[in-house]
Amino acid sequence: MAEVSKNSVIHELITENEHGQRLDNLLLKKCKGVPKSHVYSVVRSGQVRVNGRRAAVSYRLQTGDVVRIPPMRTARVEQEVVDGAALKVQLPVVYEDDGLLIVDKPAGIAVHGGSGESFGVVEALRRQRPQARFLELAHRLDRETSGLLLLGKKRSVLLALHEMFRAGARGGSERGADKRYQVLVLGRWMDPLRNVRLPLHKYLLESGERRVRVAEEGKAAHTVFRLLARWERYSLLEAELKTGRTHQIRVHLAHLGYPIAGDEKYGDFALNRALAREGLKRMFLHAGKISLPHPQDGRELVVEAALPGALAQFLQKLSTKEKQDYGGTV
Structure with missing residues (x-):
């Protein structure tokens, strides 16, 4: 029925x-x-x-x-299942006003239902806020990625946010959103600052799963990496997206030989199994900071989300272990 x-x-x-x-x-x-x-x-x-x-x-x-x-x-029975699951999701609100909502998305949750997911962040928020007349995603984060996610509470704000993210994807001089991520990679990253410009091409596996690789026929993609900390076997980087391609940070790093710790699509799978035994059971990629002109009044808005506890604890454990084995951060 x-x-x-x-x-x-x-x-x-x-x-x-x-x-x-x-x-x-x-x-x-x-x-x-x-x-x-x-x-x-x-x-x-x-x-x-x-x-x-x-x-x-x-x-x-x-x-x-x-x-x-x-x-x-829609089928009533399916709707009830989605409602029950969605209401259990805790979504910390980092910033909110009458037109804009920014939440700190946990890893492991899709931003919306579909593609095998029964519900996502936006469905959960709508059910937790039945009084909200309008609530739409302004952009996406991978399911495995945690961090700042923007939603519009008014159509005018949503359209302005869409244009900012399109400006970022075009990579031009237009004023858009400045997105920064923290990422832990395997290997000793040596450059304090490195601009990576490698075109990205999407393709499908035989299973139908979508993947991305560096290829000449791909679309232009530009990521700026800054070194935050370095150990004997790992490096902590800040990634700034100049363009907004699918899996951009993940593919750029894997192609350069610095796979993201815990990345199940493009990472070092043997390493990931070892990391899981050591306590890192997710991909170490976190959208920690975003700066943008407020879509309603143009004032500069800067929002940050601290590393999730599991990632911060893993870094502390890594620092302690490498200090014992190799003498610490270098």
Whole structure:
């Protein structure tokens, strides 16, 4: 038996991950439990809009498109399962005003449901804040990545945030968001400052899983790395994204021979197993700082999120162990 979803209208920003996908395929993935015939009917009726205009189900989505998805009929039993799981997620609020919400996303939680995930951060927040009339993701973080995640509480703020992140993805001189990550890598990183400009190309494995590699035919990607600390076997870096490509930090580092500790896609798998036994059971990548002009009044907004306890504890354990074995940080 079905019922009309109580969710508000969703405005979905299309990223490189969805570029080239048909509109109907995107909707079927996003609207779990909705009959295919109903999805097609809603599109034909004009309730689904792409950049404010009607679109055919066969439309190929482009990076930067904004898709309006109206409430749809979903299976009650599935909705109850999602609600129950989502309400258990604790999402620390780092900053909030009448138009902007910034949370510190834990590792292991997707930013939204779909692609095998029954729910994500945005679904959890909507259920925890039933009074919120509008709440949409402004950007994405990988499931394995922790840290600062921005959401718009007003459509005008959301669109302004989308433009800032698009400006960052273009890598031009436009004023966008300055995103900084802390990352622990295997190996002794020697450069205090290093600009990495390597094009990235997306491809699919036989299993259908999406991956990224450095390739000449890829899109331009630029990351700035700064050395924060170095030990005999590991280095702690700050990564500044100048462009916003999928898995950019992870692939750049793996290609250079400095895989991220705990990275299950591009990392050193034998090392990851050893690290798990030592207490690091996740990828060491944390979105710790973001600076941007506030989308409502233009004032400079700087927000930070401290390293999660598990990562901070692992660094302390690493420092103690390497001080005993090698003489400490160098």
